[in-house]
Amino acid sequence: QVQLVESGGGLVQAGDSLTLSCAASGRTFSNYAMAWFSQGPGKAREIVAGINTDGRATYYNDSVRGRFTISRDNAKNTAYLRMNNLKPEDTAVYFCAASSQIGIRTHAPFYEYWGQGTQVTVSS
DSSP: OEEEEEEOOEEEETTOOEEEEEEEEESOGGGSEEEEEEEOTTOOOEEEEEEOTTSSOEEEOTTTBTTEEEEEETTTTEEEEEEOSOOGGGOEEEEEEEEOSSSOOOSGGGOOEEOOOEEEEEEO
8 A cells, every 4th residue: 555645735826836745655655656637626637747666757748848847756755746837727636646557657547546635726
């Protein structure tokens, strides 16, 4: 089992920045690819960004590329999502997820473990 706990969400204005953190415990963190998913009101959960086990490969949804940065610190068992230039359409619950699959998977069913989510609200 891997337990994931997100933090760092909140209410911000358009153009502001936030950093989300995902603290992992349980099994060896460095064995898992990590990702951040978002789920807006009335929308399906979709991947925002993903990172492989050693942090050398990343993936970004087109909607956030150039504004968001995913990273991880395997020594601290923590993944991060730095969100710059936030837009109202970024408003969603953000979930971190862990996958034992090789590489970076972009679909939710490939992720075995999930955090409880953290709300990000961006006002215009």
